[in-house]
Every structure is written in C-alpha cells, then in structure tokens.
Amino acid sequence: MTLWGGRFSEPTDDDLRRLNDSLPYDRRMALQDIAGSIAYARALEAAGVLTADEASQIVAALQNIRGEFETETFVYRPGDEDIHTAVERRLVELVGPAGGKLHTGRSRNDQVATDFRLWVIDAIDRISGHVEQLQVALTGQAEAHLHTVMPGYTHLQPAQPITAGHWLMSYFWMLARDRERLADARRRTAVSPLGAGALAGTPLDIDRAALAQALNFPSCSQNSLDAVADRDFAAELLFALSLLGVHLSRFAEDVILYSNPAFGFITLSDRYSTGSSLMPQKRNADPMELTRGKAGRLIGRLTGLLTTLKGLPSGYNKDLQEDKEAVFDAVDTVTAILPVITAIVTTLQLNPERMRAALSDDMLATDLADYLVRKGLPFRQAHHVVGQAVREAAERGIGLAQLPLETLTALSPLFEADVVDVFDFDVSVSRRKAAGGTAPKAVAAQIEAARDWLERHRT
Ligand code: ARG
Numbered sequence: 001m002t003l004w005g006g007r008f009s010e011p012t013d014d015d016l017r018r019l020n021d022s023l024p025y026d027r028r029m030a031l032q033d034i035a036g037s038i039a040y041a042r043a044l045e046a047a048g049v050l051t052a053d054e055a056s057q058i059v060a061a062l063q064n065i066r067g068e069f070e071t072e073t074f075v076y077r078p079g080d081e082d083i084h085t086a087v088e089r090r091l092v093e094l095v096g097p098a099g100g101k102l103h104t105g106r107s108r109n110d111q112v113a114t115d116f117r118l119w120v121i122d123a124i125d126r127i128s129g130h131v132e133q134l135q136v137a138l139t140g141q142a143e144a145h146l147h148t149v150m151p152g153y154t155h156l157q158p159a160q161p162i163t164a165g166h167w168l169m170s171y172f173w174m175l176a177r178d179r180e181r182l183a184d185a186r187r188r189t190a191v192s193p194l195g196a197g198a199l200a201g202t203p204l205d206i207d208r209a210a211l212a213q214a215l216n217f218p219s220c221s222q223n224s225l226d227a228v229a230d231r232d233f234a235a236e237l238l239f240a241l242s243l244l245g246v247h248l249s250r251f252a253e254d255v256i257l258y259s260n261p262a263f264g265f266i267t268l269s270d271r272y273s274t275g276s277s278l279m280p281q282k283r284n285a286d287p288m289e290l291t292r293g294k295a296g297r298l299i300g301r302l303t304g305l306l307t308t309l310k311g312l313p314s315g316y317n318k319d320l321q322e323d324k325e326a327v328f329d330a331v332d333t334v335t336a337i338l339p340v341i342t343a344i345v346t347t348l349q350l351n352p353e354r355m356r357a358a359l360s361d362d363m364l365a366t367d368l369a370d371y372l373v374r375k376g377l378p379f380r381q382a383h384h385v386v387g388q389a390v391r392e393a394a395e396r397g398i399g400l401a402q403l404p405l406e407t408l409t410a411l412s413p414l415f416e417a418d419v420v421d422v423f424d425f426d427v428s429v430s431r432r433k434a435a436g437g438t439a440p441k442a443v444a445a446q447i448e449a450a451r452d453w454l455e456r457h458r459t
Contacts, residue, residue, distance in 0.1 A: 003085050003108075022082040022321050025328060030069045032118035033083050036111060037091075038062050039214040040194060041102055047205045049105070054098050061094040062087075083115070084108050105206065107198035109228040109316040114194045116324065118215065120237055123331045124186045128179050129459040130338035131244065135175050137345040139450050142168040146440040146447075149425045150265060150355035151363060158363050161425045164265075164350055165447070166438040167254075172450050174247040179457060181240040189233040192217035196224035199315045228316045231309060231323045238302035241330045242295070248341060249295035252288035255344070259285055264354040269347035272340065287340050294333050301326040359425050361400035365390055367428045368400065368419075375414040385412045 045055035068074035080086035092099035142165035152162035192212035221227035276282035372382035408415035433439035
C-alpha cells in the first residue's frame with residue numbers, strides 16, 4: 001500500500017513507479033529522516049497530539065530503526081517509494097496503527113526539506129574538513145620553499161621571478177574563500193522547514209522554534225510556502241563546490257604543466273602518478289587531469305539544478321526531487337578528489353635547480369626599469385628604455401645581463417656600473433617584501449597569517 005493510495009482505484013504503473021521512486025538515492029538520508037521524526041514526535045507530544053506513551057513508543061521504535069540502518073539490517077519493501085515512506089512503513093510495522101499518527105500535520109514536503117538540509121549541513125562540515133587538510137599541506141610545502149625561486153607567469157609567458165612558497169600559498173587563499181563560502185551557505189541552510197506542512201503551515205499547536213532547536217537548527221523558516229519550495233541552499237552548495245572545483249582544476253593545471261619534463265619544476269610521487277600501457281617512459285598526472293575534468297561535472301550539476309528550479313511555480317513540485325542526485329554526486333566528487341590532492345601536495349617533490357634553470361634575464365626587465373626609477377626616471381620612460389635594451393639583447397642573441405655597460409649608457413646616462421646588481425633573481429624576489437609580495441620575508445608573514453586563519457576556522 002502506498003501512503004497516498006486512498007483516492008486511487010488502480011495500482012500505479014510499474015514503469016511510473018520506477019521513474020517516481022527516489023529511494024535508490026535518498027536512502028542516504030535515512031539517519032536525518034529518523035532524527036527529524038524523533039524531534040517531530042516530541043513536538044507532537046508537546047502539542048497534545050500524541051500521548052506521552054505514544055510518543056515514547058514511536059521514539060523507541062525510531063531508535064530501533066536507526067539501529068537497523070546502522071547495522072545495515074533494514075529491509076526495504078517493494079512499496080517503499082522514498083526514504084520517508086520506508087521509515088514510516090517500518091514504524092507502523094513496529095508499533096502498529098499508533099505509528100500512523102507521526103505524520104499528523106507533517107507533509108513529505110517539509111520532511112524532505114528538513115532531511116535534506118540536515119544532510120547538506122553534514123556534508124559541508126565534512127568537505128570543509130577535507131579542504132582544511134589541503135590548506136595545511138600547502139602551507140607546509142610553502143614553508144619548505146620560502147627561498148626557492150621559480151618563474152612566475154602571466155599569459156603563461158615568463159613574467160617575473162617568484163618564490164615557490166608564494167605560488168603554493170596563492171591556492172591557500174582561494175581555498176580559504178571556498179571554506180568561507182561553504183560556511184556562509186551552511187548558515188542559510190541551517191533554517192528549519194519542519195512544521196511548514198505541505199505548503200500552508202500546520203494547524204497544530206507546534207512550537208516550531210523549539211522543534212528547530214531540537215534538530216540543531218538555530219532558527220526556523222518564516223514562510224511555509226517558501227520553506228517547502230526553494231532549494232537555494234542546495235544551489236549555493238553546488239556553486240561553492242563548483243568554484244572549489246574550479247580552483248582545484250587550476251591548481252591541477254599548474255601541476256600538470258610544471259611536472260611536464262619541458263618544465264620539470266616538480267615531480268609527483270610514484271604513488272600518485274600513472275603510466276601508459278604502450279609507452280614505457282610515460283609518467284602521467286592522471287589524478288590532476290581527473291580533478292580538472294571533474295570541475296566540469298560540478299559545474300554541470302550546478303547548472304542542472306538551477307535549470308530545474310528556473311520557472312517552477314511556487315510550492316513543492318516533483319521536479320525538486322532532482323535536487324538530491326545533483327548534490328550527492330557533487331559532494332561525492334569533491335570528497336573523492338580532495339584527499340588525493342592533499343596527499344599529492346604533501347608528497348610533491350619540488351626541483352629548485354630546474355626552476356632556477358628556467359629563469360631568464362628578461363624576467364628582470366621590470367627590475368631594470370625599477371633601477372632607473374630609483375635614479376629618478378619616470379616609470380613610463382624607464383619602461384621604454386628597458387624595452388629598447390631588451391630588443392638590443394634579443395637582436396644580438398644575448399641575455400639582458402650580457403649587454404655591455406656602454407650599450408646601456410647609450411640608451412640612458414642613468415645606467416652606471418652598479419647596474420650589475422640588478423641581475424640577481426634572489427635580490428629581485430627579496431625586493432617584493434611589502435605585504436602580500438613574493439619575498440621570502442613577506443611569504444613567511446603570509447604563512448603566519450594563514451596559520452592564524454586556520455586557527456580561527458577549525459572544523
Ligand atoms: N521523494 C520526494 C522528494 O524528494 C519527497 C517529497 C514528495 N512530496 C510529494 N508531494 N510528492 O522530493
């Protein structure tokens with residue numbers, strides 16, 4: 001028997017049942033469903049709908065059912081349409097008709113919204129913990145490479161020397177914002193829809209605020225129609241995960257490039273590299289390519305849910321059932337990637353000599369212009385003079401540092417013998433010591449700020 005069979009004279013078509021059922025995936029919310037029902041039973045008792053005896057019986061049975069889920073002994077039956085009907089069916093089996101009173105004033109509409117919010121809150125906490133681990137790993141590697149100088153790129157063209165610690169820490173802050181976004185989404189998710197009923201609210205004398213508290217929601221929804229109809233919290237989570245995925249994807253791209261022998265800046269540990277079945281020499285960064293690829297999947301889940309929500313009339317619509325697979329898949333995806341990336345970062349070998357070998361004098365052109373600025377030339381003119389010097393060097397097929405002093409002084413009389421001091425990559429990075437710069441000193445301060453941030457955002 002279905003929960004809603006009363007008005008029908010024929011059983012549901014089998015194909016429709018398969019299409020309609022959400023049990024295959026929403027069974028993941030079993031524990032949340034039980035927690036919601038236990039709190040609701042107590043609220044019904046307080047409202048005088050259930051006697052103390054009935055409430056205790058129902059709660060005890062629900063605890064039993066929870067045990068069945070925990071020990072994986074819960075038996076699903078053919079009529080179980082979703083996790084809510086499965087639990088209620090089992091409840092009636094255990095306590096008899098009194099079990100049927102639990103759904104008084106409740107709809108699966110406020111029930112599913114409650115369960116799903118509880119599940120999402122849990123997922124956010126777990127994911128934030130994984131991201132935290134990655135932040136810790138990045139900070140550790142950055143600290144070990146405060147003085148390692150590497151080429152920094154813009155447009156993927158050699159730009160200026162930076163320190164490897166600085167490169168690694170750039171991702172720390174992206175992840176920090178991702179965790180802030182998750183925390184922010186969590187705040188808006190932690191609003192209890194329970195007691196909203198199907199759409200219009202409950203006629204029962206239920207203390208919704210107390211009910212919310214019992215489920216660790218700091219507050220309850222202000223509008224029953226909104227409470228059952230919107231899935232903005234799910235969309236927000238999907239956005240936060242998509243952007244996290246985009247950040248991880250960009251990091252993955254760096255790792256793929258830098259581990260390419262043409263760069264050779266880093267080496268992935270054997271444990272996290274893959275080979276080719278045909279080419280014996282191959283050493284691929286598959287986990288990083290998967291990370292890059294899965295960002296597309298995360299964005300797809302976000303786009304899919306937004307498209308589902310767009311144009312829905314107010315109130316609950318069955319389209320909303322699409323929310324769960326999207327969120328479960330996105331959560332599973334980032335949960336699968338994050339520990340692998342963290343391990344890769346922890347075991348990553350940086351090759352400082354390869355990084356240094358990739359530095360070219362050209363990358364000090366800005367420093368050369370800064371030299372002229374220190375001697376009083378306006379930057380715009382200095383830029384032009386150095387541009388001419390770069391061209392001169394290129395035409396002669398030599399590096400900028402190899403240009404004879406006379407050639408430089410011909411371009412500007414401000415050049416003097418001390419210009420040789422400019423051509424030092426370590427000096428170049430150490431000059432950028434203002435807050436947020438690439439100098440080892442500034443990066444050390446950055447790492448201290450990062451540790452402070454981690455301290456304030458412990459999961
Ligand atoms: N399985 C449904 C969902 O995920 C539960 C809510 C069903 N409500 C309804 N009025 N049919 O959305």
